[in-house]
Amino acid sequence: MRPLIAAIDLSAIRHNYAVAKRCAPGREAFAVVKANAYGHGVREVVSVLHGEADGFAVACLEEAAEVRALDDQTRILLLEGCFEAVEYQLAAQLGLDVVVQGSEQAAALLAAPLSRPLNVWLKLDSGMHRLGFGEDELRHCHARLKGAPQVAELNLISHFACADLRGHELNERQLESFLGLLELDFDRRSLANSAAILTMPAAHMDWVRPGIMLYGASPFADISAHELGLKPAMSLSAKLIAVREVAMGESVGYGATWEAARPSRIGTVSCGYADGYPRHAPSGTPVIVNGQRVPLAGRVSMDMLAVDLTDLPSAVVGDPVELWGAQLPVDELAAACGTIGYELLTKVTARVPRRYLA
Known part of the structure; x- marks a missing residue:
């Protein structure tokens, strides 16, 4: 699966x-x-x-x-x-x-x-x-x-x-x-x-x-859901499905828009815009891997996205990735992408399984 x-x-x-x-x-x-x-x-x-x-x-x-x-x-x-x-x-x-x-x-x-x-x-x-x-x-x-x-x-x-x-x-x-x-x-x-x-x-x-x-999202740009006493209801999570070394000067992703400024470790994550993750998310957008923030690297693909793991050398295939949730509020991701939490939550597509916690 x-x-x-x-x-x-x-x-x-x-x-x-x-x-x-x-x-x-x-x-x-x-x-x-x-x-x-x-x-x-x-x-x-x-x-x-x-x-x-x-x-x-x-x-x-x-x-x-x-x-x-x-x-x-x-x-x-x-x-x-x-x-x-x-x-x-x-x-x-x-x-x-x-x-x-x-x-x-x-x-x-x-x-x-x-x-x-x-x-x-x-x-x-x-x-x-x-x-x-x-x-x-x-x-x-x-x-x-x-x-x-x-x-x-x-x-x-x-x-x-x-x-x-x-x-x-x-x-x-x-x-x-x-x-x-x-x-x-x-x-x-x-x-x-x-x-x-x-x-x-x-x-x-x-x-x-x-x-x-x-x-559990905030209607305000300047007040977080946490400050309002709200609890996030949805956590969108994936895993690293590949990790590779990329030489300085090499590019990652469609359009070659991201180039390695140093020898880098690039992780591939099992989530893309066909799942509802925003295609227009810019490089540098935060993603949580093993509880630590790492930046998005290059364009979001239909089924995958890439992250820069260079500062997280312990990360390996199979490690958990949070796209948004308790560690990364959906409102923060939305702000980084120039949109609002409403859009991200409503665009999670039907092919993403929902798991309900009582």
Whole structure:
């Protein structure tokens, strides 16, 4: 078997959910499990949070159906709403909470013959300008939906654009826009994502939505997950499958972009971009071999990458390699690659076996 594994600590996910709840006392929390629980495995994550999570949030109906099959009671929030009119009937059968983010969705909902009314979340475009109603449009839609036979709860939701940038002026503007609708009769309100849960108590409202924090990564560039009390859930680990001597001046990898500045020992690792490791990771990006940091050497290949073991002369074939995890936070690797932890976690491909730790 190829020596590459994504080990997922389910107890860390439970811990991180508890952190979100402690940060927002008295509030309920939708655990965001879209995109296969950010690459961690939706079935396993939903199962471990069964009976603990107040609800789950997903992006589409297919994801919602998978979660409902695992939990027949908990609330499930459909974050982008229904894309076709017929989907409202299935949403009712599944007992979903549904976001309505535009006039077309509202009209389709009001025209739908449903087996039972839905909990509806009207989405306010408070400043991100991606989805949602403007304030005046939302007031009009609220009047149309309040008391409609298709609607059980009528709730309010919005999403921060810059909550990960503490002190950004848009955060205050978005909060003010959301609070500007307080006089409307909503049953529940939800605004806070992970970053706002951790640093913006005024945004907690009734329901919070922990996403990236659930998986032990930080939403902030300047605060580590460890500092936030979060535990990393995924560790991507491999092994050295070859070690060779390379003379000074010789190159390593595609494009010959890395040249040995001294006689060097080069290790080959059983992980590449087809597994989800970022192809654009530059030479020098840290990798952990036998508990010690060594630098990436040359371009990442589809199935392999190379590391410079010159300063680790004891390393041999079969030694363990951590690409990210407890010793190397995924956020640090992401920063070295000019991206974010979200992307790395969600891009671990299906060919990487997941091993679950209780």
